[in-house]
Structures are given as C-alpha cells and as structure tokens.
Amino acid sequence: MGYQPERRDLLEIVVRAAREAAGVIRAAAPRARNLDWRSKGPTDFVSEVDIAAEECILSIAARELPGASILAEESAATTPPERVARGLALVIDPLDGTTNFLHGYPAYAVSIGVLLDGEPVAAVVYNVAGDEIFTATAGGGAFMNGVPIRVSTIVDPQRALIGTGYPFKDPTDIPPYLAQLSRVMAQVSGVRWPGAASLDLASVASGRFDAFWENLLSPWDFAAGMLLVRESGGLATTITGSPLRGVARSSVLVGNPAMHAWLRQALQQSQLTDP
Numbered sequence: 001m002g003y004q005p006e007r008r009d010l011l012e013i014v015v016r017a018a019r020e021a022a023g024v025i026r027a028a029a030p031r032a033r034n035l036d037w038r039s040k041g042p043t044d045f046v047s048e049v050d051i052a053a054e055e056c057i058l059s060i061a062a063r064e065l066p067g068a069s070i071l072a073e074e075s076a077a078t079t080p081p082e083r084v085a086r087g088l089a090l091v092i093d094p095l096d097g098t099t100n101f102l103h104g105y106p107a108y109a110v111s112i113g114v115l116l117d118g119e120p121v122a123a124v125v126y127n128v129a130g131d132e133i134f135t136a137t138a139g140g141g142a143f144m145n146g147v148p149i150r151v152s153t154i155v156d157p158q159r160a161l162i163g164t165g166y167p168f169k170d171p172t173d174i175p176p177y178l179a180q181l182s183r184v185m186a187q188v189s190g191v192r193w194p195g196a197a198s199l200d201l202a203s204v205a206s207g208r209f210d211a212f213w214e215n216l217l218s219p220w221d222f223a224a225g226m227l228l229v230r231e232s233g234g235l236a237t238t239i240t241g242s243p244l245r246g247v248a249r250s251s252v253l254v255g256n257p258a259m260h261a262w263l264r265q266a267l268q269q270s271q272l273t274d275p
C-alpha cells in the first residue's frame, strides 16, 4: 500500500475543509429564504449553498489528499461505489439538513467521514449554527470543541430521549415507520426529529440522545457520525444489528449499548427489515 497520512493529519485536513465549508454556509444564512432551490425529488431540495460548500471541500481534498476517492452528495453520481471501499476515501455531506437551513431552522451541519478500506478512521461533523465541532479518530476517542464526549449512561427506556428521522422521499415508507414510531413513543421519555442525521449521531455521541434510528440514510449522512458514536462508547449498526458500512445506503441504529439493544428489539417487533 502507498503512503497514508496519519489519522491525526487526516482529521486536521477534514476539519479545515469543514470549517471553510461552514464559512460558506454561514455567510449565506441571512439570505437562505431567498435562495434558489432546485428539486432533486418531490420533497428533496438542493441549493446553490450545498453546491458551493461541496466545491470548497473538494478543492481542499484535491490539493491535500490527491489520491483519495471522493463520495460527495451533490456529485455522487460520478463516483463508482466500489472505489469508495478501497484505499482512502472521503464521504462528504456538504450541507446536512438543507431543509432546516433553507427555513432558518438552526440544525444543519457539514459532515466528512474518512474511510480506509471502507472503515471510518477520522470524522468531523460541524454544527454550523451552534458552532460545535465534533471530531473523532479511530482508537483516539471523540470530542466536541476539543473536549472528550461519551454516550449517555441511561439504561431505562422510560428515561430515554430518542432521536429519529422520517422517510420523506417515498410516501409508501411512512405507514411502517409510523408503526415503529408509535411503539417507541409509547415507552420512552421523548422522541425528537431534528432533521439533520449527522447531528443526530453527534447528539448520541455526546449523550444528548440515548439512541437514534432512521430506516434509510445515504453514506454521507452517517459515515462521520458512526465513528463519533463508536469512539464515544456507543454502538452503530443497521436496524437489525448488522455491521454498518459507510459506503452504501443503509438503515442506521445508534445508541449507548443498553439503549441500542432496547431500540433494536423495539424496532424488530415492528417487523421492518434492512433495505
């Protein structure tokens, strides 16, 4: 294998890229409601800010990590998926929570996961409105603004706050999701639905949420967040407990070990399987 930068160096590069992209997003925030949105699907939008933030990250990646494969949301169609599972790869969501951003709702982020042979080795999730930088390296722990973070210690579902995301792309996915949701809602302290999956995973890593699930996410939504969760003592799998891979679309179930186990069982009883 050729020269590979150290994990700390990889992290430093992607943190710099995330900060620059966050600058692009922050500068555009005051005019978010007047931006031109293009529809990717009936309820799925992309703005010029998503594109500009992605270009910013890609130019840093091309300069600093010229050998790395890139899987970035707004240009993903040009990436052969099998390349991402080999060698060094960056999996990039330049603006996670676009709908929130376009409405001025302060929950959106830049998410960059660094994979080596398909496994996450470094990660950054930048909460732009909250100015919180979540980082992790494999084996090196997880941090928020440089301070170590851990998953929560809650083991009783009645005390748990659970995050989720709903299936907004295909209306036929809604009824089975509602079956899951009602089962979970009936047993926990609260359910939250903030609308930026990378931040939801960061919320589990930092103990704000005790667990989170979503039935279908793209790799750029969770490639970084899954490492944050693992490095803060949590578990990150599909909803049936299979290993999560940051290279393909998947369901996602994360949590502290006790709440991960509980939520996995609660979701199983609602009969949904991995996509």
Ligand code: IPD
Pocket: 093, 095, 096, 097, 098, 099, 165, 166, 194, 195, 196, 197, 198, 214, 216, 217, 218, 221
């Ligand atoms: C979306 C957000 C949302 C999740 C969706 C994602 P986008 O990403 O992460 O929370 O529910 O599944 O597609 O489109 O805002 O980058």
Ligand code: CA
Pocket: 093, 095, 096, 097, 197, 220, 221
């Ligand atoms: Ca996203």
Ligand code: CA
Pocket: 050, 073, 093, 094, 095, 096, 097, 098
């Ligand atoms: Ca996005």
